[in-house]
Amino acid sequence: MNLLESLKIALRSLRANPVRSLLTMLGIIIGVASVVTMVAVGQGAQTQVAEQIRTLGSNVLMVQPGTSRQGGARGESGSGHTLSESDATAISELSLVEAAAPSIRGNVQIVAGNRNWNTTVNGTTTAYFFIREWALAQGRYFSEGEEASAGKVALIGRTVAEQLFGNTEAIGGSIRILQVPFRVIGILDEKGPSGTGRDQDDVVFIPISTAKLRLIGSAHQTNREAVAYILAKARPGEGTEPAERQIADLLRQRHRLQPGEEDDFLVTNPAAAMAAERAATRTIAWLLAAIASVSLLVGGISIMNIMLVSVTERTREIGLRMAVGARRRDIRNQFLIEALCLCLLGGLIGLVFGVAVSIAIARLANWPIFLAPEAMLAAIAFSGAVGIFFGYYPARRAAALEPIECLRSE
Amino acid sequence: MKLVDAHNLTKTYASGTGTLTALDAVNFSIGAGEFVAIMGPSGSGKTTLMNLVGLLDRPSGGRLILEGEDVTGLSPDRQAGVRNARIGFIFQSYNLLPRSSAIENVELPLVYAGMQRRERRELARRFLSIIGLSGRMDHLPAMLSGGEQQRVAIARAVVNNPALILADEPTGALDSTTGRTVLAIFQKLNTLGKSVLMVTHDEAVARHASRILRIQDGRIVSDAAVEDRIFARDAQREAAGAVS
Numbered sequence: 001m002n003l004l005e006s007l008k009i010a011l012r013s014l015r016a017n018p019v020r021s022l023l024t025m026l027g028i029i030i031g032v033a034s035v036v037t038m039v040a041v042g043q044g045a046q047t048q049v050a051e052q053i054r055t056l057g058s059n060v061l062m063v064q065p066g067t068s069r070q071g072g073a074r075g076e077s078g079s080g081h082t083l084s085e086s087d088a089t090a091i092s093e094l095s096l097v098e099a100a101a102p103s104i105r106g107n108v109q110i111v112a113g114n115r116n117w118n119t120t121v122n123g124t125t126t127a128y129f130f131i132r133e134w135a136l137a138q139g140r141y142f143s144e145g146e147e148a149s150a151g152k153v154a155l156i157g158r159t160v161a162e163q164l165f166g167n168t169e170a171i172g173g174s175i176r177i178l179q180v181p182f183r184v185i186g187i188l189d190e191k192g193p194s195g196t197g198r199d200q201d202d203v204v205f206i207p208i209s210t211a212k213l214r215l216i217g218s219a220h221q222t223n224r225e226a227v228a229y230i231l232a233k234a235r236p237g238e239g240t241e242p243a244e245r246q247i248a249d250l251l252r253q254r255h256r257l258q259p260g261e262e263d264d265f266l267v268t269n270p271a272a273a274m275a276a277e278r279a280a281t282r283t284i285a286w287l288l289a290a291i292a293s294v295s296l297l298v299g300g301i302s303i304m305n306i307m308l309v310s311v312t313e314r315t316r317e318i319g320l321r322m323a324v325g326a327r328r329r330d331i332r333n334q335f336l337i338e339a340l341c342l343c344l345l346g347g348l349i350g351l352v353f354g355v356a357v358s359i360a361i362a363r364l365a366n367w368p369i370f371l372a373p374e375a376m377l378a379a380i381a382f383s384g385a386v387g388i389f390f391g392y393y394p395a396r397r398a399a400a401l402e403p404i405e406c407l408r409s410e
Numbered sequence: 411m412k413l414v415d416a417h418n419l420t421k422t423y424a425s426g427t428g429t430l431t432a433l434d435a436v437n438f439s440i441g442a443g444e445f446v447a448i449m450g451p452s453g454s455g456k457t458t459l460m461n462l463v464g465l466l467d468r469p470s471g472g473r474l475i476l477e478g479e480d481v482t483g484l485s486p487d488r489q490a491g492v493r494n495a496r497i498g499f500i501f502q503s504y505n506l507l508p509r510s511s512a513i514e515n516v517e518l519p520l521v522y523a524g525m526q527r528r529e530r531r532e533l534a535r536r537f538l539s540i541i542g543l544s545g546r547m548d549h550l551p552a553m554l555s556g557g558e559q560q561r562v563a564i565a566r567a568v569v570n571n572p573a574l575i576l577a578d579e580p581t582g583a584l585d586s587t588t589g590r591t592v593l594a595i596f597q598k599l600n601t602l603g604k605s606v607l608m609v610t611h612d613e614a615v616a617r618h619a620s621r622i623l624r625i626q627d628g629r630i631v632s633d634a635a636v637e638d639r640i641f642a643r644d645a646q647r648e649a650a651g652a653v654s
Binding site: 323327402 | 461464466467486487490491493494495499501505507509510518519521522523524566570
């Protein structure tokens with residue numbers, strides 16, 4: 001008996017009991033749907049984190065001031081004013097550091113023509129864009145002259161360009177930051193959301209010299225040298241830890257900290273933190289996948305159960321088929337294919353459900369999903385394997401029956 | 411060469427207190443082209459004998475020779491091959507597959523013989539029209555009358571051109587007129603060269619055969635040709651004449 005024939009018989013017997021077939025498939029449906037959803041969400045999160053790490057720039061280290069102290073109270077991290085521009089220059093000269101850029105920032109309203117927009121203004125140097133591997137979509141970076149002479153020029157992110165200029169030409173345009181007019185000299189490439197979901201393109205960059213003179217100076221009267229943070233790029237090589245240690249040693253020395261005294265700064269590797277977070281989500285994804293596998297296992301057992309019932313119910317049919325010439329393997333294959341059909345059909349329905357749920361999650365919860373075709377194929381193949389594994393025992397039992405016993409049964 | 415040769419064919423069952431002998435060293439043979447009826451009261455072993463000859467059951471002792479070949483010790487799959495090619499079965503309860511159409515039921519032995527779909531459909535169609543059911547080919551068994559179902563079963567039994575037809579109480583579930591039609595078909599098949607072995611407990615049915623084996627308590631007690639054989643077609647014609 002050929003495969004097509006067995007397939008036809010199998011589908012017919014599944015159609016004969018549609019409700020029972022559907023209920024039997026439920027375990028497989030739920031299992032496959034969960035696996036597909038889990039993989040889609042898990043891979044989506046992973047691709048997102050990988051993308052975020054990529055937009056961050058490679059080998060990037062962040063140096064932030066330590067906490068400020070007022071009496072016994074300790075302020076939040078980064079609230080101190082212990083880092084200076086000269087710290088940044090000194091860091092950039094270290095052997096393990098390729099570049100360093102100081103940065104100060106503030107949230108202000110920007111006006112261009114009759115439009116206005118609230119955004120972050122970041123005062124920094126051109127090194128910042130090298131460190132973050134942030135290319136220009138249009139225009140140019142700050143010139144040395146502009147950096148030295150506090151030129152009133154600005155680089156704007158994609159979001160700001162869209163908000164203030166819409167479809168009109170932004171390069172050469174004028175924007176007013178705290179009543180001071182600036183000329184737009186460049187638009188930055190799109191970076192997308194950061195690891196914390198902040199829009200990285202909603203930003204304006206101006207030279208740090210200009211920022212201190214025109215904008216932020218008044219806010220930090222106590223220390224005009226202070227910067228909010230320093231971004232550094234470690235030289236490519238064996239990780240960023242040696243560079244981190246070198247920076248820490250330098251800053252302790254420059255800040256004249258005694259042995260035993262606490263650091264008044266903090267060196268972190270944002271990419272490493274994101275990677276750790278990714279590892280955590282992966283663990284959770286594996287855990288959920290394990291739960292889904294249990295559901296597939298239970299689904300497989302229910303397939304086995306219903307196939308055993310089916311063999312009992314159709315004993316007479318088995319007997320008749322044997323009487324007219326079915327060999328043992330014909331009977332075995334017939335029931336095996338039936339179990340396989342149940343599982344594959346359940347797998348397909350589960351796949352459709354899983355994809356639908358994934359898309360719903362992406363739409364409603366705004367989570368990134370990634371529907372990998374290999375994962376879907378694997379889910380279908382796995383449900384097929386479940387069918388063969390759990391269908392084999394009932395099928396073999398059917399094939400081992402004696403024709404006369406079958407024909408005698410009622 | 412005989413078609414069926416049984417030597418000391420024995421079947422015993424283990425029962426609560428000891429062994430139960432259903433068939434006790436039976437010897438008989440059936441020649442090609444014979445129409446043999448097996449008669450006996452219930453529990454005499456006649457159905458057991460039929461199941462042994464049809465390779466549906468395995469004897470506890472003795473040998474069974476089919477067309478010169480000892481089939482007693484064949485593997486289950488080889489026996490399935492023998493049933494498929496050389497034996498056609500007809501049961502009292504028809505045993506049609508309920509979810510398959512008439513023509514699909516007739517095709518079944520050809521499916522297991524490995525015949526191509528188009529070829530076997532053609533063959534099944536021809537047999538169904540010979541048997542007078544050309545208008546009912548796509549009907550499910552439940553949509554057919556008892557007589558029609560048994561005719562489908564007969565078509566299924568002969569479609570693969572077996573030498574031997576085994577019928578177990580073929581008229582048991584039919585009214586007498588329909589039963590006579592079935593017997594007429596058997597006689598027709600017999601004149602076409604098929605050997606028929608039929609189990610019945612009805613003397614009138616048995617007299618349609620050319621020879622009767624009588625069994626009692628697992629032993630053959632008589633084996634004789636039928637003197638006043640009934641020919642179903644003539645009987646039908648007579649009945650029709652009496653009415654008109």
